[in-house]
Amino acid sequence: MTYKKNGRKLDDDFWKTKKLSISVGEVSIGRPKQELDEPMGPTPKPSVTDLRSWDFKLLKRYPPFYAPFCDMCCFCTYGKCDLLGKKGACGITAEAQQARTVLLASCIGTAAHAGHGRHMLHHVIKEKGKDFPVDMGKNIEIEAPIIRTVIGKKPVTVGDLDESLSYVEEQLSHLLSACHTGQEGNALDFESKALHAGMMDDLAREVADITQIVAYDMPRGDGDEPLVELGLGTVDKDKPVVLCIGHNVAPGAEILDYIEDNDLYEDVEVCGICCTAIDITRYNQAAKVIGPLSKQMKFIRSGVSDVIVVDEQCVRTDVLEEAKRNGAVVIATTDKMCLGLPDKTKEDTELVINELVNGNIDGALILEPKKVGKVAVEVAKKIAKRRKSLKCLPDISEIPKLAKECTECGWCVRVCPNNRPIMDAVTAAAKGDLKKLADLYEYDMCYTCGRCEEECERNLPLVSFITKAGDHLVKNQKFKIRAGRGPVQDVEIRKVGGPIVLGDIPGVVAFVGCSNYPNGGIEIAKMAEELLKRRYIVVATGCSAMSIGEYIDEDGLTLYEKYDGVFDASGLANIGSCVSNAHISGACIKIANIFAKKPLSGNFEEVADYILNRVGACGVAWGAFSQKAAAIASGFNRWGVPAVLGPHSSKYRRLYLGRIDKEDMWDINDLRSGETVKGEPAPEHLLYAAETMEEALVSTVKMCIRPNDTPKGRQLKLSHYIDLYKKYFGEIPPDLELFVRNERDIPITYKKDVMDDLTSKNWTPREAPKEPSLLGRK
Amino acid sequence: MDGNRTTPWQPTVIAGPKYGMLVTPAIAKMMLKKAKNPLFVIGSLIKDDEGLISQCKEIVETWNLPVAATGNIYKSLTENGIKSKRYGTIEIVNLLKDPEWKGINGEGQHDLVLFIGVTYYLASQGLSSLKHFAPHLKTVTLCKYFHSNADASFPNMSDSEWTNYLEKMSKI
Numbered sequence A: 001m002t003y004k005k006n007g008r009k010l011d012d013d014f015w016k017t018k019k020l021s022i023s024v025g026e027v028s029i030g031r032p033k034q035e036l037d038e039p040m041g042p043t044p045k046p047s048v049t050d051l052r053s054w055d056f057k058l059l060k061r062y063p064p065f066y067a068p069f070c071d072m073c074c075f076c077t078y079g080k081c082d083l084l085g086k087k088g089a090c091g092i093t094a095e096a097q098q099a100r101t102v103l104l105a106s107c108i109g110t111a112a113h114a115g116h117g118r119h120m121l122h123h124v125i126k127e128k129g130k131d132f133p134v135d136m137g138k139n140i141e142i143e144a145p146i147i148r149t150v151i152g153k154k155p156v157t158v159g160d161l162d163e164s165l166s167y168v169e170e171q172l173s174h175l176l177s178a179c180h181t182g183q184e185g186n187a188l189d190f191e192s193k194a195l196h197a198g199m200m201d202d203l204a205r206e207v208a209d210i211t212q213i214v215a216y217d218m219p220r221g222d223g224d225e226p227l228v229e230l231g232l233g234t235v236d237k238d239k240p241v242v243l244c245i246g247h248n249v250a251p252g253a254e255i256l257d258y259i260e261d262n263d264l265y266e267d268v269e270v271c272g273i274c275c276t277a278i279d280i281t282r283y284n285q286a287a288k289v290i291g292p293l294s295k296q297m298k299f300i301r302s303g304v305s306d307v308i309v310v311d312e313q314c315v316r317t318d319v320l321e322e323a324k325r326n327g328a329v330v331i332a333t334t335d336k337m338c339l340g341l342p343d344k345t346k347e348d349t350e351l352v353i354n355e356l357v358n359g360n361i362d363g364a365l366i367l368e369p370k371k372v373g374k375v376a377v378e379v380a381k382k383i384a385k386r387r388k389s390l391k392c393l394p395d396i397s398e399i400p401k402l403a404k405e406c407t408e409c410g411w412c413v414r415v416c417p418n419n420r421p422i423m424d425a426v427t428a429a430a431k432g433d434l435k436k437l438a439d440l441y442e443y444d445m446c447y448t449c450g451r452c453e454e455e456c457e458r459n460l461p462l463v464s465f466i467t468k469a470g471d472h473l474v475k476n477q478k479f480k481i482r483a484g485r486g487p488v489q490d491v492e493i494r495k496v497g498g499p500i501v502l503g504d505i506p507g508v509v510a511f512v513g514c515s516n517y518p519n520g521g522i523e524i525a526k527m528a529e530e531l532l533k534r535r536y537i538v539v540a541t542g543c544s545a546m547s548i549g550e551y552i553d554e555d556g557l558t559l560y561e562k563y564d565g566v567f568d569a570s571g572l573a574n575i576g577s578c579v580s581n582a583h584i585s586g587a588c589i590k591i592a593n594i595f596a597k598k599p600l601s602g603n604f605e606e607v608a609d610y611i612l613n614r615v616g617a618c619g620v621a622w623g624a625f626s627q628k629a630a631a632i633a634s635g636f637n638r639w640g641v642p643a644v645l646g647p648h649s650s651k652y653r654r655l656y657l658g659r660i661d662k663e664d665m666w667d668i669n670d671l672r673s674g675e676t677v678k679g680e681p682a683p684e685h686l687l688y689a690a691e692t693m694e695e696a697l698v699s700t701v702k703m704c705i706r707p708n709d710t711p712k713g714r715q716l717k718l719s720h721y722i723d724l725y726k727k728y729f730g731e732i733p734p735d736l737e738l739f740v741r742n743e744r745d746i747p748i749t750y751k752k753d754v755m756d757d758l759t760s761k762n763w764t765p766r767e768a769p770k771e772p773s774l775l776g777r778k
Numbered sequence B: 001m002d003g004n005r006t007t008p009w010q011p012t013v014i015a016g017p018k019y020g021m022l023v024t025p026a027i028a029k030m031m032l033k034k035a036k037n038p039l040f041v042i043g044s045l046i047k048d049d050e051g052l053i054s055q056c057k058e059i060v061e062t063w064n065l066p067v068a069a070t071g072n073i074y075k076s077l078t079e080n081g082i083k084s085k086r087y088g089t090i091e092i093v094n095l096l097k098d099p100e101w102k103g104i105n106g107e108g109q110h111d112l113v114l115f116i117g118v119t120y121y122l123a124s125q126g127l128s129s130l131k132h133f134a135p136h137l138k139t140v141t142l143c144k145y146f147h148s149n150a151d152a153s154f155p156n157m158s159d160s161e162w163t164n165y166l167e168k169m170s171k172i
Helices: A052-061 A094-128 A145-150 A158-177 A187-216 A249-261 A275-283 A293-302 A319-325 A349-357 A369-384 A398-403 A411-415 A422-430 A435-444 A451-455 A462-474 A490-502 A522-533 A542-549 A578-595 A604-614 A627-638 A647-652 A693-702 A711-729 A748-760 B025-034 B050-063 B074-079 B089-097 B120-133 B159-169
Strands: A064-066 A227-230 A241-245 A269-273 A288-291 A307-310 A329-332 A363-365 A479-482 A508-511 A537-541 A572-576 A617-621 A643-645 A654-656 A668-670 A675-677 A687-689 B038-042 B067-069 B112-116 B138-141
Touching (some): A052 A604, A064 A094, A145 A604, A158 A187, A187 A249, A241 A369, A288 A293, A411 A422, A411 A451, A422 A435, A422 A462, A451 A462, A508 A542, A537 A578, A578 A604, A647 A687, A693 A711, B025 B138, B050 B159, B089 B120
Parallel strands (some): B038 B112
Antiparallel strands (some): A668 A675
């Protein structure tokens, strides 16, 4: 069997197209210009403080909410300072310390994406030259909306991307330096800097994804990308198996190239976990997606993979120790994660293969992607046969015997981040009932952090228990996920920009973030399904995109099989990996440019204000846990896109909350009339953590409401809000008077109920602003 | 569990030198008696436990407490005859931080807040927020597990002991 790399394609009946016109464009000698045909706005390449006034507008409306993890500051050699009701020895307060922690987290996340982007760009320039064109395909003229807006230029070649990345790196230095003891001291200024870090993260992600799209010819947003295989059952463990984990496609792509060049598709399995899994399937459909981050330890413990190739970000740092348990080999491939392994980059490939096969070394650091491709595949081929007996967990009959050793101390539950009932499952297993252990496996209810094992006073291999007990449920599971499509095309924006801005499409909801969900991955799929049925545009990336794919609906289909991958009402678009999140904010920016003709160059504030007030988009990060997710959220927030998070995200220590009881907070400028008018909490919060899926879903549809909605659009949005509120809370929402501006906004099906409610509250109508804005009139 | 009565249920939530006070129902009731405008926050963890909801109802009625329902428990409370207002945990904590907030019944900021049934790690974060930024109120948790970020908390308990404690709370 042969697989094709995903490439651009023309329809089969292309030649039957009527009135076909073909343009070869302008024939010119020399390099196309980077300058855009529009005036330069006020903030090209903004410094750390250039957008401070915008940030403060956001922070006035959505003041930071702090929930400290720790009462103390442990930063400097004064020693620990208790900040509970006191200042630290350097003068810092608890609020500022929390804000500083968030800034640090955002800087770390941004550095991870920027580091990935830098590796990628460096590799591509080395392989293809700096003049390799940034060609995003026939339907994408705005190739890099974030770069255009923030830098004020359009990248023509991959060499041009370097300017954006250098700017990110410079700004990161400034931001990180502000975290030093005895520098920034004001919580709001730390917040402004965190938002700036988020914007740098957005830029870095856009650079990284554009680079890999053009270099590896990944899909350019067609919307009909192929369905690729997902799930543990897709891997044939009788073959040599190479598992890629992390977030850098370069080594994975070289593995697939080696397989193609040597005609090994039938002989070797290549699969992935986390973002690399998504990205290698964007490159070559032969690769298989095991699943999100939470599959990591379970899959390694299962022993199926012969060679584990790790690149960067979100990889278990004990991956080598885990691999050694069942004789698998680890290859580290970036400077971010060397794992103490010997550097074999410059050594003869055959010698390295022999050393790994013979067990002279447990793994190797190989910083040359092409070399990784050969070594990984050849080692897997050579050791797979001898590992055959290791490609499974210990016999299931051993679990009850071992489980009887449990002393029922309960500490496995107490240290579990999710309070999973591990002890109950173990005690049931001791009596021969393995169902409770198996239940922990399904939908990644347990995300295999391994804290329980670390705590167990009898050293019971609890993750292996769960893995083995659940193995029979999942080992044959095969799902479909749509390959990551990358950006939203300009033609799609032309079609849906108006309906989104005017409210005729109820909203765009982006499921992003990590897989530490409060109740397993099923909740994220259920939320997506509910919104798809209601004709929201649903987009997804990374672990969330995979979790959505692991759900089969009542018709026996995955949501990717049931819904198209287009950016349109009831479309479910897998945008790609974490770096592809840039295309979601990019789509919002494109709406401002294509639909409203807002110039982008150096014009951040006007574009963000437009998005905040008009584009009904909301992010849902039901399981965000990483610093990257913190940076991504900060980036979205600065553009004016709110996000609903899962309860674990309260541990980010900071949220941005509005107050519906404070009417003055929602005053808004009508740029058309020049007046300040009464507004509404739309969106109510900028960053909010919900306790349950039901609360999250209601909050999400509510946060798609925008001041610019037309009466028809507002009716539609309120209809979904009321529907879901009634479904989950049993009555109509208590705050409708805030969102019903006049009778034209009331959904027809709820007219009587809503009018009765409004009348009881002495509601009076008001007119909607024509051009709502947080900015002053120019 | 006896040896760990004042170790937080999730031991890693220990935040610093200040620790919540372990209380019995008798002390919690004394705090309630002293309070001028208490509030009861009921979280979604007890949504499907009719016995617990019934015990909460008795506490509400005994002390005439206004109730904030978090997560998705609002409907269950209504169906079981407990009048409440719905808030997200984060939302109600945010409002409790503000000394100027008018309270859930418009009678001014609360001075004592009882919590039960909020997801442990989320409650811990909310209590931390109130510990730092709401010096105008006291927090008490009636949960089965010890919360070190509260001002006062029941200890880690077995189910039967907890039931006993909650029964005592509904007797003045």
